[in-house]
Amino acid sequence: MTSTAKSSWSRTRHTGAAAVALTAAAALLAGCSSGDTSDNPLAGEKAKAGTVVVGSNNFAESTLLADIYGEALKAKGIKVTYKHNIGSRETTYGLMKNGTVTVLPEYNGSLLAYLDPKAEQKSAEAVNEAVKAKLDKKLTILQSSPAEDKDSVTVNAQTAKKYKLTSSSTLADLKEAAPDLVIGGSPEFQTRHQGLEGLKSVYGLEFKSFKALDAGGPLTQAALTRNTVQAADIFTTDPTIVKEKFVVLKDPENLFGFANVTPLVHKSGLSKEGVDALDAVSAKLDTKTLLELDAQVQLEKKDPLDVAKTWLKSAGLA
Amino acid sequence: MNGFLDGSFDIPSDLQHSWLGLIGLHLREALLPVLAGLLLALPLAQLCVRFRWLYPPVLGATTVLYAIPSLAFFVVLIDYTGQTELTVMIPLAVYSLVVLVPAIVDGVRSVPQETLAAATAMGFGPVRRYLQVQLPIAVPAIMAGLRVATASSISLVSVGALIGNQGALGNLLAAAQKYDRPELAVNSVLTTAALAIVCDALLVLLRVALTPWMPNGRRPRTAARQRPVPEDVIR
Amino acid sequence: MNVLNFVNAFFSDSAHWHGYDGIPQRLLEHVRYSLLALALAAAIGLPVGLLTGHTGRGGNALAFIATAARALPSFGLLVLIVILMGFGLLPVMIPLVILAVPPILVTTYEAVRSVDPAPVDAARGMGMRESRILFQVELPVALPLILSGLRSAAIQIVSTATIAAYVSLGGLGRYIVDGLYQRDYEKVVGGATLVAVLALVTLAVFWAAGRLAVSPGVRRR
Numbered sequence: 001m002t003s004t005a006k007s008s009w010s011r012t013r014h015t016g017a018a019a020v021a022l023t024a025a026a027a028l029l030a031g032c033s034s035g036d037t038s039d040n041p042l043a044g045e046k047a048k049a050g051t052v053v054v055g056s057n058n059f060a061e062s063t064l065l066a067d068i069y070g071e072a073l074k075a076k077g078i079k080v081t082y083k084h085n086i087g088s089r090e091t092t093y094g095l096m097k098n099g100t101v102t103v104l105p106e107y108n109g110s111l112l113a114y115l116d117p118k119a120e121q122k123s124a125e126a127v128n129e130a131v132k133a134k135l136d137k138k139l140t141i142l143q144s145s146p147a148e149d150k151d152s153v154t155v156n157a158q159t160a161k162k163y164k165l166t167s168s169s170t171l172a173d174l175k176e177a178a179p180d181l182v183i184g185g186s187p188e189f190q191t192r193h194q195g196l197e198g199l200k201s202v203y204g205l206e207f208k209s210f211k212a213l214d215a216g217g218p219l220t221q222a223a224l225t226r227n228t229v230q231a232a233d234i235f236t237t238d239p240t241i242v243k244e245k246f247v248v249l250k251d252p253e254n255l256f257g258f259a260n261v262t263p264l265v266h267k268s269g270l271s272k273e274g275v276d277a278l279d280a281v282s283a284k285l286d287t288k289t290l291l292e293l294d295a296q297v298q299l300e301k302k303d304p305l306d307v308a309k310t311w312l313k314s315a316g317l318a
Numbered sequence: 319m320n321g322f323l324d325g326s327f328d329i330p331s332d333l334q335h336s337w338l339g340l341i342g343l344h345l346r347e348a349l350l351p352v353l354a355g356l357l358l359a360l361p362l363a364q365l366c367v368r369f370r371w372l373y374p375p376v377l378g379a380t381t382v383l384y385a386i387p388s389l390a391f392f393v394v395l396i397d398y399t400g401q402t403e404l405t406v407m408i409p410l411a412v413y414s415l416v417v418l419v420p421a422i423v424d425g426v427r428s429v430p431q432e433t434l435a436a437a438t439a440m441g442f443g444p445v446r447r448y449l450q451v452q453l454p455i456a457v458p459a460i461m462a463g464l465r466v467a468t469a470s471s472i473s474l475v476s477v478g479a480l481i482g483n484q485g486a487l488g489n490l491l492a493a494a495q496k497y498d499r500p501e502l503a504v505n506s507v508l509t510t511a512a513l514a515i516v517c518d519a520l521l522v523l524l525r526v527a528l529t530p531w532m533p534n535g536r537r538p539r540t541a542a543r544q545r546p547v548p549e550d551v552i553r
Numbered sequence: 554m555n556v557l558n559f560v561n562a563f564f565s566d567s568a569h570w571h572g573y574d575g576i577p578q579r580l581l582e583h584v585r586y587s588l589l590a591l592a593l594a595a596a597i598g599l600p601v602g603l604l605t606g607h608t609g610r611g612g613n614a615l616a617f618i619a620t621a622a623r624a625l626p627s628f629g630l631l632v633l634i635v636i637l638m639g640f641g642l643l644p645v646m647i648p649l650v651i652l653a654v655p656p657i658l659v660t661t662y663e664a665v666r667s668v669d670p671a672p673v674d675a676a677r678g679m680g681m682r683e684s685r686i687l688f689q690v691e692l693p694v695a696l697p698l699i700l701s702g703l704r705s706a707a708i709q710i711v712s713t714a715t716i717a718a719y720v721s722l723g724g725l726g727r728y729i730v731d732g733l734y735q736r737d738y739e740k741v742v743g744g745a746t747l748v749a750v751l752a753l754v755t756l757a758v759f760w761a762a763g764r765l766a767v768s769p770g771v772r773r774r
Contacts, residue, residue: 060497087733190574212718222640303330394738
């Protein structure tokens with residue numbers, strides 16, 4: 001090691017450099033930690049007063065609906081920040097409860113099934129009443145829109161042909177075939193009542209196996225198209241159903257219940273004005289509109305925020 | 319092809335950042351943990367050098383920590399730190415620490431006994447000897463560790479996309495799936511790789527600047543060359 | 554304490570022990586992905602590393618390739634390939650192999666390069682052919698380092714193979730991803746524990762391999 005002898009002359013330089021580096025590092029870290037507390041929900045700091053945090057789950061329609069809610073609120077002069085693509089309901093419900101998220105697009109019956117898996121779903125009104133009763137005290141739902149987007153068990157064209165299933169077939173008709181079929185859906189579908197559990201207890205369906213995909217997104221669509229799975233949980237407003245000739249099986253026992261788009265809100269976070277704005281959105285949003293808007297995002301690849309703004313303008317809400 | 323390229327910089331609004339914004343965020347989420355890891359690793363490594371018996375258990379513990387998949391780490395942390403950048407950064411800091419401790423220990427230990435003796439003879443106290451002799455000589459080994467830690471940190475930030483838009487450039491991957499736009503995934507992978515290469519090059523330059531006695535930053539060709547630090551020990 | 558409760562709950566639930574989502578099945582899948590990826594990476598990294606290390610040429614090119622490969626994000630690559638190619642084993646293998654080649658390649662190169670030149674010269678002086686020098690002189694001496702490169706690659710593969718679950722494949726990552734979406738910590742912690750145990754088993758296997766394969770003379774140094 002000839003280097004050691006030489007290192008003495010550069011000694012001062014090293015100490016200097018080290019000192020500079022350490023100071024810089026300390027400054028950066030200090031900056032980092034103070035920066036983090038501001039958006040750390042568990043640091044005890046709730047969303048800044050007056051700012052509404054609109055969240056969304058990890059699928060395209062949820063992002064779109066969140067944008068619609070957020071922009072409608074902004075049009076009324078309310079301050080809005082977004083927290084997109086959070087995850088599944090299992091995660092978002094917790095964030096709603098602790099106030100990290102103020103507004104979230106939900107589906108009334110699906111939410112009820114999460115809160116109370118055994119609840120019967122007879123009518124949309126009854127569902128909403130039941131949801132309000134079961135919700136955490138700090139939360140409530142606003143008026144539901146007529147727009148509906150349910151989970152469904154949908155088979156691909158070749159499976160439909162093989163087992164002679166048509167659009168008038170029901171889930172019960174799948175009983176014979178189910179043990180030969182692989183069903184796909186989001187990972188949470190595996191344990192939800194509105195999922196494998198309910199399919200078994202309500203319709204007696206037991207599938208060969210379950211393949212975890214995404215929440216009715218491109219993985220699911222691709223898996224069903226390529227016959228990696230023969231049946232899958234697909235949202236009824238999914239534009240690929242028509243495109244790929246998938247067959248949606250009827251659900252006479254209402255396992256998947258009602259699924260009207262409904263804002264879930266943290267009570268203390270939203271003013272009367274905000275509630276009115278969201279109610280106005282719900283009044284104008286129907287299933288046909290939702291399908292069109294979904295198609296613009298998923299098939300025409302428009303940005304959801306632009307789609308939301310354009311629709312709000314055309315509906316006279318912004 | 320032109321449309322393809324256009325589209326790949328057309329970042330969906332729900333990511334709430336421009337392409338450059340995502341890059342900034344990515345660098346912050348990747349590099350701060352490395353820095354934190356380094357600041358923790360230096361004293362810890364010094365303890366391991368000082369008390370030899372401490373090194374094997376520390377090495378064992380760090381290996382187990384390193385084996386925990388990043389995603390599991392993130393998910394468990396959500397309960398404590400929420401779905402925030404911090405949740406992504408803590409595991410990355412731990413991984414960096416795991417990489418850096420052995421690198422520093424081996425680097426400092428590789429300083430020949432006679433060098434230390436010479437320093438003592440010149441009247442250096444232990445602190446001064448550590449800062450002015452051992453640490454500078456260990457710089458190449460430390461920098462090798464820093465390069466590995468930085469590359470892995472930049473790569474792992476992307477996994478944060480799974481816990482809700484916390485993956486910076488990785489969020490583009492989720493968006494690519496959600497909106498069926500593969501060009502966003504291409505953008506994500508290439509940009510992340512470019513960041514890693516640029517950071518690596520900067521670290522190499524930094525090492526050259528910090529070790530002026532080494533010929534041109536290349537590895538010395540003499541027989542007295544240091545025994546190579548095995549990747550695994552670095553890790 | 555909490556974590557231990559989760560671990561206990563996960564492993565004592567009999568539902569986790571059978572079927573397509575049972576621990577044996579997922580463990581088997583994980584080991585299968587890992588071994589295949591390690592074999593492929595070794596098939597690429599070892600010969601190239603040995604050759605370049607022996608000739609001493611291409612070190613800079615090698616360092617560049619290793620840096621570039623390390624720079625590619627595994628998770629991003631996986632998602633990209635799945636979007637472009639669809640599901641299957643291949644999309645998972647590509648990122649895992651790219652992840653594992655650099656440590657094998659670089660360590661093998663360095664290991665052969667760092668062999669004391671004296672015995673190599675002696676062997677050459679005795680008239681040994683280059684291939685015999687490589688396999689009978691350099692390789693035995695370099696073996697401990699080469700094994701450490703393989704070991705480090707194996708551990709990274711075992712830990713990273715979990716991301717396969719994000720694109721709908723099996724393996725132990727299934728528990729972690731499903732647990733995330735189902736908000737089921739038991740599964741996440743159970744899955745992570747299994748991965749960590751598998752990594753420790755990997756360490757043990759390599760330690761044993763080192764004991765068996767490395768000549769006592771080399772080991773003592």
